[in-house]
Amino acid sequence: MQPRPTAIELLAAVASVIEEQLVPALTGPAQHHARVAASLVGIVERELRLGPEADALERASLMTLLESIGAPPAGVDTASADNASADNASTDSLAALRVSVAKALRAGGADDDAAGAVAWPVLMDGVRRDLAIVKPGHDAWEGD
Amino acid sequence: MADALEVALAAWLTEQEGRAVEVRGLEMASAGARRFNALFDASSATETRRLALTMIPSVAIQLMGVDGEAGVRSLAESAGVPVPHVHHVCADPSILGGPFFISTAVAGETVPRRLLRLVQQHGIGDRVVAQLGNAMARLHAIDAEKAPAQLPRPVIGAVATALETVNTLHDALLTPSPTFSYGVRWLERNAPPEPGRLTIVHSDVRTGNIIVGEDGLRAILDWEGTRIGDPTEDLAWPCQRMWRFREDALTVGGMAGVAVLRSAYEAAGGTWDEDRFAWWRVMGTVRWGMSLAGQARAHLDGSFPSIVMAGSGRRVPELEYDTLLLLRPRRAPGRA
Numbered sequence: 001m002q003p004r005p006t007a008i009e010l011l012a013a014v015a016s017v018i019e020e021q022l023v024p025a026l027t028g029p030a031q032h033h034a035r036v037a038a039s040l041v042g043i044v045e046r047e048l049r050l051g052p053e054a055d056a057l058e059r060a061s062l063m064t065l066l067e068s069i070g071a072p073p074a075g076v077d078t079a080s081a082d083n084a085s086a087d088n089a090s091t092d093s094l095a096a097l098r099v100s101v102a103k104a105l106r107a108g109g110a111d112d113d114a115a116g117a118v119a120w121p122v123l124m125d126g127v128r129r130d131l132a133i134v135k136p137g138h139d140a141w142e143g144d
Numbered sequence: 145m146a147d148a149l150e151v152a153l154a155a156w157l158t159e160q161e162g163r164a165v166e167v168r169g170l171e172m173a174s175a176g177a178r179r180f181n182a183l184f185d186a187s188s189a190t191e192t193r194r195l196a197l198t199m200i201p202s203v204a205i206q207l208m209g210v211d212g213e214a215g216v217r218s219l220a221e222s223a224g225v226p227v228p229h230v231h232h233v234c235a236d237p238s239i240l241g242g243p244f245f246i247s248t249a250v251a252g253e254t255v256p257r258r259l260l261r262l263v264q265q266h267g268i269g270d271r272v273v274a275q276l277g278n279a280m281a282r283l284h285a286i287d288a289e290k291a292p293a294q295l296p297r298p299v300i301g302a303v304a305t306a307l308e309t310v311n312t313l314h315d316a317l318l319t320p321s322p323t324f325s326y327g328v329r330w331l332e333r334n335a336p337p338e339p340g341r342l343t344i345v346h347s348d349v350r351t352g353n354i355i356v357g358e359d360g361l362r363a364i365l366d367w368e369g370t371r372i373g374d375p376t377e378d379l380a381w382p383c384q385r386m387w388r389f390r391e392d393a394l395t396v397g398g399m400a401g402v403a404v405l406r407s408a409y410e411a412a413g414g415t416w417d418e419d420r421f422a423w424w425r426v427m428g429t430v431r432w433g434m435s436l437a438g439q440a441r442a443h444l445d446g447s448f449p450s451i452v453m454a455g456s457g458r459r460v461p462e463l464e465y466d467t468l469l470l471l472r473p474r475r476a477p478g479r480a
Contacts, residue, residue: 036455043458062322095320102320106329116473123323124468130461138462141385141392144469 011045046133054129055094062097065122069109070100149240153184153197156239157246160232163188170197179368180242183249194251196228199244208368210235210243212294216344216370217247219290223282226275226363252357254365256389259356260398266358273400275361276349276382277408284343284375285413291344295371301338302345302374306427307331313434318441319457323464327430330471336420338374345373350387351397376417379409380424384432385466426470433463 005013018038026034104110110119131138150167157165170184173196180199185192200210214233221227228247235243253259263269298305314328347369355363381387382397382405391398396405406416440457442448 033451036451040451040455040458098320098322101322102325105322106314106325108329108333110326111329111333113473119326120468120471120473123326123464127323127461127464127468131465134458134461139465142469143392144395144472 008045008048011041011048015041015045043134046136050129050133054133057129058126059094059097061122061125062094062101065119066097066101066104068118069115070104070107149182150184152240153186156234157186157232161188194249195231196247196249197240197244198247199240199242201242208294208296208370210245212292213367213370214245215292216295217367219286219292220283220344220364220367223286225279225283226361227367228363228365250355250363252355252362254352254355256352256387256398259351259354260389260391262356262358263399268356268358268360269394269399270404271360272354272356273396273404274408276354276364276396277379277405277414278412279361279364280346280349280375280378281409281412281414283346284378286344288341288343288372291372295344297372298342302342302372302377303335303338305373306377306431307335310427310431310434313431313438316441317434317437318444319437319460321434321437321460321464323467324430324434327426327467327471331423331427331430334423334426336417336423339376339420341375342372343375344370345375345378346370347373347378348381349378350382350384351389351399352387374420374424375414376420377424377428379405379416380421381428383425384428385469386432386462422470426467429463429467429470433460433467436460436463 015038018034018041022034023031023038105119110116128139150170153170154165154167157167166187168185168187170182173181173183178200180197180201182197182199184195184197186195187193198210210233214230217227217230221229228250230245230247232246234240234245237243253262263272300308310328310331314324317324346364346367348366349364353364353366354361355365383395383402385392388394388398394400395402402421410416436456436459439448439453440460443450443453443457
């Protein structure tokens with residue numbers, strides 16, 4: 001086990017060095033790149049904190065959605081988890097699940113109003129969880 | 145570099161204008177991958193002009209040749225669209241290191257947050273948006289046959305081309321996006337008929353590509369993406385949420401509501417189709433969101449390694465969210 005600071009604590013320290021020392025000392029493209037770097041460090045920090053729960057919720061909600069918009073395809077079941085480490089299997093199965101849901105939606109699985117009314121809130125909840133990591137506050141606006 | 149550029153510019157302008165021209169005070173205005181903008185003073189015996197140099201550093205990645213861009217700017221100017229007047233065009237890359245053109249430097253604000261502050265301070269949001277509506281009506285009224293031949297023209301129709309583009313982007317996504325899959329499907333099912341008339345489309349009129357002064361709109365910039373297409377696309381693009389710079393309630397570029405744009409566009413002879421407008425808003429959002437994913441792909445595959453391009457990949461959820469807001473199911477299609 002690594003001693004403290006934790007990864008999250010280290011990233012917070014890195015972000016503050018970039019923001020408070022590097023950004024003011026730089027100009028032009030380098031300054032812009034440093035700002036982007038600070039923002040990406042913040043994203044990684046939030047992903048470490050919020051990512052696991054967000055992924056678990058997404059997996060559950062996409063599984064349910066897939067049942068209502070199309071048949072669950074082969075390869076998304078939990079059996080594949082036996083052959084890989086738990087972490088990889090859960091990431092792989094979420095990616096495979098996203099592929100299946102995306103394909104079903106692209107093929108018209110949510111064309112009718114009832115299916116659309118089921119799919120939209122599931123997609124919205126997932127996107128809001130992603131935004132909590134990459135751009136907190138972006139979903140405060142709910143107009144068009 | 146500025147000194148060498150000043151010397152080269154002065155020599156070229158002296159030759160072109162047949163009089164001694166001195167160049168001073170060259171300053172970089174912006175430098176991107178595709179273009180380089182600088183401002184300078186050109187002095188002759190009788191006058192000093194503040195001019196803008198636009199140079200394409202690499203011919204390989206230019207969207208349209210400088211001749212085409214300068215030509216469409218002049219055409220727009222003659223139709224009453226506010227554009228910086230083009231004085232000189234040079235397609236020869238050996239003079240300054242890339243093809244370039246020289247236009248009048250228009251004073252005013254371009255940086256989005258500062259521009260919106262100026263607009264608020266002077267209460268000119270409605271005026272600027274109405275001027276944009278008027279300018280776009282004038283641009284779209286130009287006979288597309290008169291446009292420079294370099295402008296890309298849709299071979300299979302403007303709507304069909306856009307659908308083809310989003311399909312290609314969708315199939316190339318490294319991370320599947322259920323939201324964009326839903327969006328592409330919606331675009332396909334709700335596509336309007338091809339427009340009755342194809343026009344010149346600037347394709348990037350928005351906060352960030354305009355110059356505003358306290359008296360209102362002074363110029364529309366960045367004509368490199370101009371093409372022939374559906375005029376409604378131009379009206380929808382400045383309404384993207386990302387061009388509002390936190391002024392979310394003011395749909396058109398953070399400055400005014402859609403009604404202001406529409407009435408000015410119609411008053412100047414433009415035809416407004418609400419369903420088509422709604423469709424292009426969704427198209428612009430979905431297409432841009434997937435283009436951001438494409439930027440991340442260019443970073444990852446090594447074709448354009450850059451932290452900015454990498455970061456674009458994590459901006460995708462913003463555009464997914466904006467897409468879902470436009471496709472909220474309680475609203476009927478076309479009224480999003």
